[in-house]
Amino acid sequence: MTEFIRPGAVLGIVGGGILAFRLVEVAKQLGCNTVVLAPDEGDIALDAADMALVGAAHDPAALARLAEVATVITYMDENVDAAALATLTTARQLPSGVDILSVTQDRYLEKVFLDDLNMNILPYAQVVTPSDITKAIESVGFPAILKPIQKGVGVGSQLLLRQPADVERAANLLAARPYVLEAWLDHPTEYAVTVAKSDTTIRVMPVVQTVFAAHALQASVVPASGGRAVIEEIARVARVIAEHLDYTGVFGIEFFMTASLTLYVKRVFPGPQLNGHVLLPTTGTSTYEMHLRALLGWPLPNVTLVRPGVLLPLRADDRAAALTQLQIKPDWQFQFYPANAPLIGQVTIFGAAASVRQALAATDHFHLEMTETLN
CATH class of the missing domain: 3.30.470.20 (ATP-grasp fold, B domain)
Structure with missing residues (x-):
C-alpha cells in the first residue's frame, strides 16, 4: 500500500521541459518542495524548482544526488536509467517503480505486453538485419513504418515504406540499431x-x-x-x-x-x-x-x-x-x-x-x- 506522505515533502523530478514545469507548479500548490534533475541548465523547470540539479536522466551519479535529497521521486523523462534509479531509491521514494519503463522504453516489448493482454494492435515485426525487412513486409504489408526499438531516438530515425523500392533505403538504418516494422494507417x-x-x-x-x-x-x-x-x-x-x-x-x-x-x-x-x-x-x-x-x-x-x-x-x-x-x-x-x-x-x-x-x-x-x- 502506498504510504501517506504529508505536505512539506520534497518531490524529486527526473526530466525537464513543460511537463516538469507544470508538475512543479502543482506540487507547490499541494505544499511540496521540489528538486528537478534536467540536462540543460536553462530549462524552465529548473528555474521554477526550489532546487536545481543539472544532469542526464541516464546518469547514475546525477540520479544519486537526486535520491539523497528527495522524499519521493517521479520521472517525466521515460529515457531514465531504470536500473540505476531502482538501485538508488527505496520503495517509499519511488512508488511508481520502474516496471512500466520496460514497456514504454522498448517498442518491441511494448507490443509484446499489449499482445499478451489480447489488445488490438497494428501488425508488427522485429527487424534486425536488411533481410528481415523483406520477411516483415510479407506479414505486415504496405504501407508500414520502420521505427527504432528504443524510444526517444527521434522521428528522424523513422522511415515510411509504401512500396518495394523503399525497402532498399531502409537497409541503411539498420546499421545503427534494431527496429520494429509496424503497419501504417493514413489519417486515422x-x-x-x-x-x-x-x-x-x-x-x-x-x-x-x-x-x-x-x-x-x-x-x-x-x-x-x-x-x-x-x-x-x-x-x-x-x-x-x-x-x-x-x-x-x-x-x-x-x-x-x-x-x-x-x-x-x-x-x-x-x-x-x-x-x-x-x-x-x-x-x-x-x-x-x-x-x-x-x-x-x-x-x-x-x-x-x-x-x-x-x-x-x-x-x-x-x-x-x-x-x-x-x-x-x-x-x-x-x-x-x-x-x-x-x-x-x-x-x-x-x-x-x-x-x-x-x-x-x-x-x-x-x-x-x-x-x-x-x-
Missing part, C-alpha cells in the same frame, strides 16, 4: 486517455481526441467523437492495462481508429502528457494533481467532464496571432510559459468542436483540422 482518428492508479484504485479520466501534424500535437478535444461504444471500449482497455501494470501514478494510452471504427492501441507512456492539459479547464482537475495524489498516497477523486473544449498548444510562430486574440477574446483561456520554453503557451476555447472550429477559422491563423466520427 486518434485518442488519448489518462489513467491514475494508486494501489487498487483506478481512475480513468475523460477520453481526449487528439490532432497531430508532423508528429506534433496540434489540438486536444473533449468530449471525443466516436460514439459511446468507442469511448467505453477505450475505458475498458485502460482498466485492463492498469490492472496489469505494477505502477503508482498517472499514465496514458494512445489509440488509433480507422474509418470503419476499428480501434487499435498505439502506445503507453508514463506520467502526465501534453494532451491531458485540456482536462484541467474542462473538468476542474489536472492530470498533474492526480499524479501527485497517487504518489503521495492521497485519495483519488473521480474526474468528470464539466464543459466541452479544445486546447491548442502555442508555438513561436503563433505568438503574434495569440497576442491579437488575447486582446479581443475574453472567453478564451490563455496560459503563457516563461521564455526559452519549447512552447510559448496554450489556449483553451470552450464549446463544441464544430463551433470552436468556426471561431478558429475566423482568426485567419488558427485552424482545427480533425476527423469527426459519429457520436
